[in-house]
Amino acid sequence: MVDCIECGADVSLYDDIEAGEILDCGTCGVELEVLNVDPTELDTAPELQQDWGE
Amino acid sequence: MVDCIECGADVSLYDDIEAGEILDCGTCGVELEVLNVDPTELDTAPELQQDWGE
């Protein structure tokens, strides 16, 4: 378990959580990006515009 | 053995002669290119200017 950086509510983690994964806070609905694991570090997940190449 | 196309003299062939090889006629000194083997076909070997790349 880890605290949502927006609302402070508990957010549950998978066992095999990886850096880069996006979690949804069930309480406030914000998207959280896992920056690091062990210890878990979160930030608000960036909105990204998709630009495909060839 | 094969006839020199310039002077008609006998030119000896290796057993394992290959297309592309250049033979020297011992009699007239001309350079002969082996165009084909079995049967052997000869032509005068072209003078070539060497142009190297990278």
Next chain:
Amino acid sequence: MTASTIVVKIGGARAVNPTEVLDDVAELVEAGTEVVVTHGGSTTVDDTLEQLGQSPEYVETPKGVVGRFTDEKTMEVFEMVLPGLLNTELVTDLQSAGVDAVGLSGVDGGLLTGPRTSAVRVLDDGKKKIRRGDHSGRLESVDADLLSSLLSDGYTPVVCPPMAGHEQDGQITAVNTDADGVAAAIAGALDATVVFLTDVPGICTDPDDATSVVETVETPTDWEMLSDAAEGFMSRKVMAIENALSDGAPEAIVADGGATKPVTGALTGDGTHVH
């Protein structure tokens, strides 16, 4: 044949008959039409990656759209294949056909620029993730000066991705961008008609029925039909067409690259014409 400047997008190796297309381009250039040729080459990138013992990586967005993830090594192979092998061969073949072709990637002279986008949202095994290190970019600007100067000197530019991707620190990185988008952006910048040569006779209402080609798209109702008809890879082509037209291209045509004189045919009525 009224267009004075046209952009011809040549599809993948299997999509067009190169000799037929290039001879057709040569006749148009000879007759005074200014032509910019553009091309991609994704299939050859994949083949070359495999020959080098690597696998092309495709990722899926949370919305289910699939696209290439271009890591650093893939970008190197991309540079080898597009501005290297394919562009050089196309330029050489055009020269043989009597066209004074000049090959350019979007990096040359800052021809095609925009921000690099290195992070993408992907859906991996059901999980949403952010992947960083993608070498892609958002094509925002075409420097038409270089193209106009070459065209007025009698050259025929042959343009391909990559584009010049601006990093946040001001550095430039060569990044991947969609070849249909390149053709569209250049047509928009030059106010030129763009002809997309593909392996289908045009945009079809029934993809399995070659006789269902939409001939003209002009009214909002036509556009609605077009969007419905455009499936799979065609949806990105329709997006490119919208961009070309809104940027100033008078017309976009999707036509069969395998036809006889495919470019002339498209300019005189074959394929789907979008206004």
Next chain:
Amino acid sequence: MTASTIVVKIGGARAVNPTEVLDDVAELVEAGTEVVVTHGGSTTVDDTLEQLGQSPEYVETPKGVVGRFTDEKTMEVFEMVLPGLLNTELVTDLQSAGVDAVGLSGVDGGLLTGPRTSAVRVLDDGKKKIRRGDHSGRLESVDADLLSSLLSDGYTPVVCPPMAGHEQDGQITAVNTDADGVAAAIAGALDATVVFLTDVPGICTDPDDATSVVETVETPTDWEMLSDAAEGFMSRKVMAIENALSDGAPEAIVADGGATKPVTGALTGDGTHVH
């Protein structure tokens, strides 16, 4: 710093410090000097051939000179590496340094042309043979118009082999040609000073003694010393220098590409200066 147009030949990947060279080029361009950058890339071609599971082939002439035999597959890899990977990266790095670089191979716009030479005489296991299928050419003509036009528009051309090889049937084939020869021919065509950046401080009378650099070559006696001093790969460079000077280049310089500001240093006295 008097030269208004210079040609800078960048050596192999291991021969020069790219950042130092490119920043130096950027300062020269900024100060109003017209610069044409040229490069080869033989080592990377060999590395890429190996990665593709193939071996580079070198053949020996009856006179004992060794050179690359460029078969069709090797030519493809050559196009991938030189106008593809290396040229694109050099253009991108120059753009990052603020230089509006445009990459060109000798095929573009018919920049570098001459007859293709597909047959070579080789010595194979002691036997003289003729090998056909070589993709090489004799560089006979430089079209300076494209370069002059780009330079006067403020662009910095970055030029590499291949060249446009004319076949006997009139077709054009991309063929291999020596990168030192490319730099020399362009310098001759533009009446420009040519700077060859290498991994040595200049042409040395004793290759093992870096202090034995020949500083100036002007008199016939100097030239004799130069020919004696030039060993191995330097003998082809000396041949390129002779061609550059006889074509109209005022000066050819061989200098250390690993030095600080190596181009400016060469123009102000470092290295071997040949007149």
